[in-house]
Amino acid sequence: MRCPSRLAGVRALLGVLLIVLVVGGQALAETAPFAALTVTPAGPQRYDITTGVTTLPQGGTVVDQDTGVTLKAASLQYVEGATIDAKDASVTGSFGRLTATSIHIDVPAATLRASGDLQLVRDGLTVQADALRYDAGREVVDFTGPVRGASPDFQADRVLLDARSGDVLLLGQYRFSEGALTLTSPTGGGRLELHLHQAGGKPVYDAATEISPALLARFSAELR
Amino acid sequence: MRRTRYPLVLLLLLAAGVASAQCQRSPTTSELSIKGFGAAYFQQVRTDSANDRIEFYGGVCLTGEGVGWTVLAESVTIRGLRGELAVSAQHPTLHLEGWTLTAADLQADRRELTLSTVQVDGKDLGGTAATVTVDLQQGSMQLDQAALRAPTFWVRGSRATVTADGITVDHPRITSCTCGGSPLYDVQGSTARLDLQGKSVVLQDGRLHAGPVTLPLSASLTLSEKTLKDLSVPVKVSYVPSDAAAGVAGTGLGVTVGPVGLGPGVHADVGATGLDAAYPLSGVALIAGKAGGDAFTFGKAPGGLRFEMTSDHALLPWLDAGFDTRVLEAGNRDALREGVLHLRAHTPLPALRGDAALKLLAAGSSQTPSTGAVAGARVGATGSLRASTGPAPWGRMTLRTALHGSLYPDQQASQWGVEVQPGYGVRLGPVQVDLGYLARFTDSGSPFTTSLDRLEPAQRPSLNVSARGAWAPGWSASGTLAASYDLVSAPSVDAGLNRLHAGASVARQLGAWRVSAGLDTALEGVIGPNGERDGYLQGHVTAADGGLELGARARYTWAPDPLGLDRLELSAAVPIELPGVELKPYLALNFAPTVTDGTLPAISGHGLDLTFVTCCGALQLGYRDQDGTWSVSVSVDLQRRSAAAVQAGGPGCAGATAAGSTLTVAGAGGATCDAGPAAGPTGASAPGTASGSTTASGTGIMAGAAAGTPPP
Numbered sequence: 001m002r003c004p005s006r007l008a009g010v011r012a013l014l015g016v017l018l019i020v021l022v023v024g025g026q027a028l029a030e031t032a033p034f035a036a037l038t039v040t041p042a043g044p045q046r047y048d049i050t051t052g053v054t055t056l057p058q059g060g061t062v063v064d065q066d067t068g069v070t071l072k073a074a075s076l077q078y079v080e081g082a083t084i085d086a087k088d089a090s091v092t093g094s095f096g097r098l099t100a101t102s103i104h105i106d107v108p109a110a111t112l113r114a115s116g117d118l119q120l121v122r123d124g125l126t127v128q129a130d131a132l133r134y135d136a137g138r139e140v141v142d143f144t145g146p147v148r149g150a151s152p153d154f155q156a157d158r159v160l161l162d163a164r165s166g167d168v169l170l171l172g173q174y175r176f177s178e179g180a181l182t183l184t185s186p187t188g189g190g191r192l193e194l195h196l197h198q199a200g201g202k203p204v205y206d207a208a209t210e211i212s213p214a215l216l217a218r219f220s221a222e223l224r
Numbered sequence: 225m226r227r228t229r230y231p232l233v234l235l236l237l238l239a240a241g242v243a244s245a246q247c248q249r250s251p252t253t254s255e256l257s258i259k260g261f262g263a264a265y266f267q268q269v270r271t272d273s274a275n276d277r278i279e280f281y282g283g284v285c286l287t288g289e290g291v292g293w294t295v296l297a298e299s300v301t302i303r304g305l306r307g308e309l310a311v312s313a314q315h316p317t318l319h320l321e322g323w324t325l326t327a328a329d330l331q332a333d334r335r336e337l338t339l340s341t342v343q344v345d346g347k348d349l350g351g352t353a354a355t356v357t358v359d360l361q362q363g364s365m366q367l368d369q370a371a372l373r374a375p376t377f378w379v380r381g382s383r384a385t386v387t388a389d390g391i392t393v394d395h396p397r398i399t400s401c402t403c404g405g406s407p408l409y410d411v412q413g414s415t416a417r418l419d420l421q422g423k424s425v426v427l428q429d430g431r432l433h434a435g436p437v438t439l440p441l442s443a444s445l446t447l448s449e450k451t452l453k454d455l456s457v458p459v460k461v462s463y464v465p466s467d468a469a470a471g472v473a474g475t476g477l478g479v480t481v482g483p484v485g486l487g488p489g490v491h492a493d494v495g496a497t498g499l500d501a502a503y504p505l506s507g508v509a510l511i512a513g514k515a516g517g518d519a520f521t522f523g524k525a526p527g528g529l530r531f532e533m534t535s536d537h538a539l540l541p542w543l544d545a546g547f548d549t550r551v552l553e554a555g556n557r558d559a560l561r562e563g564v565l566h567l568r569a570h571t572p573l574p575a576l577r578g579d580a581a582l583k584l585l586a587a588g589s590s591q592t593p594s595t596g597a598v599a600g601a602r603v604g605a606t607g608s609l610r611a612s613t614g615p616a617p618w619g620r621m622t623l624r625t626a627l628h629g630s631l632y633p634d635q636q637a638s639q640w641g642v643e644v645q646p647g648y649g650v651r652l653g654p655v656q657v658d659l660g661y662l663a664r665f666t667d668s669g670s671p672f673t674t675s676l677d678r679l680e681p682a683q684r685p686s687l688n689v690s691a692r693g694a695w696a697p698g699w700s701a702s703g704t705l706a707a708s709y710d711l712v713s714a715p716s717v718d719a720g721l722n723r724l725h726a727g728a729s730v731a732r733q734l735g736a737w738r739v740s741a742g743l744d745t746a747l748e749g750v751i752g753p754n755g756e757r758d759g760y761l762q763g764h765v766t767a768a769d770g771g772l773e774l775g776a777r778a779r780y781t782w783a784p785d786p787l788g789l790d791r792l793e794l795s796a797a798v799p800i801e802l803p804g805v806e807l808k809p810y811l812a813l814n815f816a817p818t819v820t821d822g823t824l825p826a827i828s829g830h831g832l833d834l835t836f837v838t839c840c841g842a843l844q845l846g847y848r849d850q851d852g853t854w855s856v857s858v859s860v861d862l863q864r865r866s867a868a869a870v871q872a873g874g875p876g877c878a879g880a881t882a883a884g885s886t887l888t889v890a891g892a893g894g895a896t897c898d899a900g901p902a903a904g905p906t907g908a909s910a911p912g913t914a915s916g917s918t919t920a921s922g923t924g925i926m927a928g929a930a931a932g933t934p935p936p
Contacts, residue, residue, distance in 0.1 A: 179305060180259035181278075183269065188251030199273060208270035209254060 033110045033136035036065035039078065052079050059086075067136065069093035071103065082107055089114075095134060095141055095163035096122025110136040118143075124166065124196060124203025126150040127159060135221070139163040142222050152205050153177040157189065160219045166196035167215055168205070176207055183207060247285040247294055256280070261309060261334055262288035264300065277303045286311070288360055293337070294319040295330060309334050318356075321363055322346050323386070325356055336360055342367070349374050349391075349418075353384070363388070376841070377425070378402055379416065391418040398425065403839030409434035411441065430485075440485040462497070464526070465852070475526045476503030482510070489515045497526045517546070528553030544568045560676065562589035578610035578623075593673045600634025602670075602677070619650030628679060632671055639669035641679040654693035660686045674716065683711035684722065695730060703728040710753075720753025736769045749783025759783030762791065773797040775812075792816040793828050808833035810848060833857070837864055 043058025056076040062084060063070045070093070073086030084105040091098040091112065101116030115131040120141065130145020141161035147170075148155050157172025170176065170192040174185040185192065193215055194205040216223065247265050249255045256278070257263040267282030280286075281299035288294075297313040304310045311332040318325040318339060323346035327339035337358040344351050344367065351372035358365050370384040370393065377400045381393035396416035401407035413430040430441035460482075466474030480495030490513040498505040510523035510530065517536040524530070529551060536546035548564040566585040573579055583606045590599035608626040628641035642665045649658040662684040670678035686708035695701035706725045713719040727744030742764055749759030762779035779791035795812035812829030831848030842864035846857040 178271075180261075181305065182257045182259075184249060184255040184257075186252050186254050187249050190254060197274075204273045206271045206273050209268045210270065 033067045033069065034064050034084075034105055034107045035110075037084075037107075038063045038065055039076075041076075052082075054078050054080070059088075062086075064093075067093060069136070071105070073103070093136075095139065095161070096120050096125070098132070098134075100132075112136060120161075122166070124151065124205070125161070125168065127161070129159065134163075138218075138221070140219060140222065152194065154194075156185075156192075160222050162215065162218050165218075166203070167218075168194040168196070169211065169215060169219055170194065178205075178207075247287055258302070258305075258309070260289070262286060264302075266300075275303075276305055276307075277301060278305065284313070286313075292321065293358065293360065293363075295332075295337075297330070311337075318358070320358060320365065321388075323365070327356070332360070334360070344370075344372065351378075373402065374418075376400055376402075378407075379418070379425075381416070389419075392416070393418065396427070398427070399840065401838070401840035408838070408840050411445075413441075413445075443485055443488055460493075460495070464497075466503075473527075474503060475506065476500045478508070478526060480508050483512070486511070489513050492523075525553075528559070542569055542571055544570070559592040560590070562587055562591075564589075573609075573611065576611035577614050578612055580607075580609045582607045589672065589676065591672050591676055598635070598671045600632055600671070602630055602632050602672075604628065604630035604677070619648055622647040622649075628666070630670060630677065632669075635671045637669050637671055639667060639677075639679060641666035655689065655691040658686075658688040660688075662686070668715070680714040680716060681712055682714065682717075684708055685711075699730055699732045701728070701730045718753040721748050721751055723757075724748045724751070737767050738769070739765070739767045741765045756784050771799040771808075773810075789816050789820055791828070792819055795829060797831075797833070804836065806833075806835040806837070808835070808846070812850065 039056075039060060039062050041056045041058070041060040043056065043060075045054055045056045045060075047054045054077065056073075059072070059074040060076050061070060061072050062076070062078075069091060071084070071086055071089060071091045073089035075087045076084065076089075077086075078084040084103075084107065086103040086105075088101055089099070089103045091103060091114070098112075098114055098118070098120045100114035100118040102114065104113045105111070106113075112134040113131065114134075118129050118132060120127045120129075120132065120143075127143055127147060127149050129143035129147040132144070133142045134140070135142075139162070141163055143159040143161070144157075146155065147157070147159040149159070149168075154170060154174060154176040156170035156174035159171065160169040162168075170185075172185070172189040173187075174190070174192055176183045176192060176194070183192070190209060191211050193208045193211045195208065195212070195215075196203055196205055198204065246253045249265065252267065253265050254267075254269065255263055255265050256269060263286075264280050265285040265287075266280040267284075269278060269280050271278045279299065279301045284295075284297050284300045286295040286297070286300055295313060295316050295318050297316040300311060300313045300316075302309065302311050311330070313330040314328070316327055316330040316339070318327070318330070318337070323344065325339055325345070326343045328341035329339070331338045331340075337360055339356040339358075340354070342353045342356045344353060344356070349372045351370060353367035353371070354369035356365055356367050365386040367384040367386065369382065371380045372378065372384065372391075372393075377398055379393055379396050379398045381396040383394040385392045385394075393416045395412070395414065397410045397412050398416060399407040399410040401409065410433050411427060411430050412433060413427045415428045417426040419425075425447045427441070427445045427447065429443060430445045432439040432441055460478075460480045462475075462478040462480075464475045464478070475497035477500040478495060478497035479499060480493050482493030482495070483491035484493070485491050490511065492512070493508065493510045495508045496505060497503070497508060506526065507524055508526055510521060510525060512521040513519065517538075518534070520533040522531040522533075530553070531549070531551035533549045534546065535548075536544060538544050545567050546565075548566075549562070550564075551561045553559045564585055564587040566583060568581060568583045570579060570581040584604070586601070586603050588599075588601050590597070592598075606626060606628050608624070611623045613621045624643070624645040624647075626641075626643040628639070628643070630639045632638065644663045645660065647658065647660040649656065651657075662682050664679065664682040666679040666681055668678060668680055670676070672678055674680060687705070688707075689705040690703070692702040693700070704725070704727050706723060708722045710717050710719050710722045724747040725744070726747075727742065729740060729742030731738065731740035733739075743762070745761040746758040749757040752759075759782035760779055762777065764775065764777040766773065766775040768774070773796065775793075775795040777791060777793040777795070778789070781787040781790050792815045793812050794815065795810065797808050797810040800807040800809070810829065810831035810833070811827070813825040814828040815825045817823045818825050829848065829850040831846060831850075833844055833846035835842055835844040842861040844858065844861070848855045848857070
């Protein structure tokens with residue numbers, strides 16, 4: 001039983017809901033992420049039968065059974081098979097650990113949007129931004145707003161992250177610092193590729209203003 | 225700090241044709257700052273952390289912290305970011321403190337930057353060097369195997385060190401011959417100091433090489449616009465005629481070479497007098513040396529044997545001691561032989577703006593004046609005091625006093641003297657007025673002549689007035705008045721007006737012509753105590769346009785011989801240009817005899833100037849005989865070159881560079897040179913100004929201003 005609750009009266013209903021979600025998710029699992037979600041409430045939940053919105057005022061956990069993406073939030077709202085909205089949430093997945101005050105998941109589109117005190121931490125990379133959009137199908141993260149990186153040290157108008165390879169693309173006005181070096185974009189803005197590789201067991205980024213064709217292809221949708 | 229030089233760097237970039245690299249961020253240019261080193265501005269960059277390297281490409285500008293240096297290159301690679309920084313670039317251009325250096329290769333670390341196969345341009349110099357090392361902290365440059373071109377000379381050396389103060393070249397070879405090939409001459413030395421602002425070269429231990437001839441020069445030779453004008457040339461031409469009235473035994477035409485350096489502080493003068501048939505042939509060979517307070521001269525002078533040795537040293541800060549030995553023979557007339565030992569104590573007197581001194585001497589002297597030989601010991605003391613009020617709006621007062629006392633045991637004679645010499649000077653606008661008075665009381669007891677130590681009584685007031693300035697717009701004017709009066713008679717002077725001279729002149733530029741006129745008179749021979757002094761009134765007008773010279777002069781003489789109108793002269797010097805040489809004959813005719821006696825005019829002056837314009841500069845040789853007074857002139861104009869020098873890409877062409885621009889070289893008739901891409905580094909060099917001339921009358925003058933050195 002994945003949904004422990006003190007209220008025995010609602011257990012039966014939750015069980016039904018879980019079955020519905022799992023079954024519905026299995027139907028979508030072969031076509032997109034977020035298709036096999038398991039929701040574990042941290043408290044009561046209310047279901048609005050007129051809108052189909054389920055609210056978990058004390059939050060809970062949502063796990064994508066296929067990708068392992070786990071969402072924990074202080075409060076949750078979801079529409080079955082459509083959207084999930086979370087407040088003061090964190091999401092852990094192959095792309096790293098994301099925290100934000102607001103997260104919205106579009107289940108059919110397999111995208112995640114986050115904003116507010118947003119921070120993404122992964123091996124060799126810590127990013128803060130105003131907002132991000134994560135394409136779970138292509139595993140591409142698109143950070144917008146003033147984007148700041150603490151490791152490595154950078155700033156940019158926009159940042160794209162290849163969640164598979166860890167490569168980063170800084171866009172617009174940017175600044176990238178490493179040791180005694182500080183690289184600043186042209187005044188008109190530009191692109192800087194940060195290629196991740198391991199050196200001595202540590203993640204290291206190499207910078208290049210000429211972007212590799214492979215990375216351009218990875219970000220072709222975002223750069224359109 | 226860095227931003228302040230951006231405009232200049234941008235200009236340099238444009239001049240160099242490197243439009244793709246800008247030394248500041250722009251819409252297409254990124255920046256990478258390297259803490260403690262500088263910054264790079266570039267189109268593209270890629271880092272390679274595995275190999276600890278960064279590569280900039282697509283047009284790069286690298287600027288440094290500290291001294292203002294900038295490197296432009298198509299690509300720059302930096303290694304050792306985590307340790308010893310190493311910068312490298314191919315075909316870079318370095319801009320540093322007004323210098324532009326293009327090279328085949330660049331290597332640098334945080335301390336210095338090294339360029340290989342370098343072309344240098346800037347600050348009136350262009351040229352090449354095998355390597356150039358720049359101290360990035362101090363901004364100094366060291367050029368190895370340097371060959372540099374200045375507007376008026378070329379210099380090569382094993383090493384040239386460039387600092388803010390100037391350029392020092394080791395083992396330099398300098399020549400003013402800028403037409404390529406083997407230079408006609410060069411000057412070599414141990415070091416040369418080039419002051420580009422002062423446009424001077426100071427050469428140490430110089431040797432002049434011209435074909436197979438090598439001529440040592442003075443230990444330290446300064447070549448500049450000023451020194452070339454005041455040229456001290458190693459050859460002297462003199463003509464000393466006999467003057468029975470003055471008791472002068474002439475030596476005729478003489479030529480001496482010197483001073484020729486024989487070693488540190490030692491030089492020689494050699495030659496001969498009496499080269500014309502009217503005078504006996506006589507050799508001249510003098511060697512002179514100086515080291516600290518010691519000096520000597522000995523040999524055969526035109527008048528006879530000469531030996532002098534002096535040694536002066538400070539025993540204490542306030543006490544000097546010296547020993548002098550002199551043997552001077554002048555055809556057995558007024559010969560002098562003596563040895564002198566002296567002590568001199570001295571102290572400054574700041575409160576009086578002066579000083580005080582006491583000199584004691586003991587000497588053995590022998591003199592042979594026309595009145596008969598005299599020889600013996602002499603012991604003397606002289607105390608002196610100088611004081612001044614210092615400059616003030618109302619003028620400056622000075623006072624000099626001296627007490628003399630001498631004993632001559634062999635002649636059982638003695639001499640005393642008291643001298644008081646007050647003075648007052650004041651400047652009133654353009655007018656300087658000086659008043660003086662000499663009061664000397666003495667018993668004239670010396671058995672020797674006044675040329676040695678005999679004193680004569682004097683009471684002589686004097687007045688000097690001079691003025692110089694712009695008389696009117698476009699006009700310059702000057703005037704002098706000098707007068708002195710002897711109140712008492714002495715054996716060599718009668719009481720009365722001693723001197724009364726007055727003169728005035730004006731000058732104005734009228735188009736290409738420089739016109740001047742003057743009037744001066746000497747009246748002491750007219751109103752003085754006797755007729756042996758000068759008394760005349762003369763005036764002159766001259767006009768010259770740089771080539772043609774015209775003049776007129778008239779003089780009326782009253783004393784010492786009342787000649788009346790003895791000069792009514794017209795003169796002209798007309799330049800004639802021939803291939804490779806310019807002639808300028810001079811002729812002056814005196815029409816006074818025609819006016820007074822109806823005879824033909826007499827030649828009162830003649831002369832000839834020859835100017836050879838070569839790629840080494842223009843050499844002018846000339847002589848002039850005016851009223852029996854000979855003068856020989858030599859001038860060197862390094863600015864003026866033959867067309868071959870200009871076409872050879874001389875200094876003037878060095879500035880035109882990669883842009884292939886055409887520029888006009890000042891002087892040399894406005895010759896032009898087209899500097900193509902192969903013409904080397906750029907930088908419009910300011911036309912040089914080193915030129916000079918020297919003239920001398922009476923004792924003559926001569927040649928050989930060694931300016932420079934060599935080699936292409």
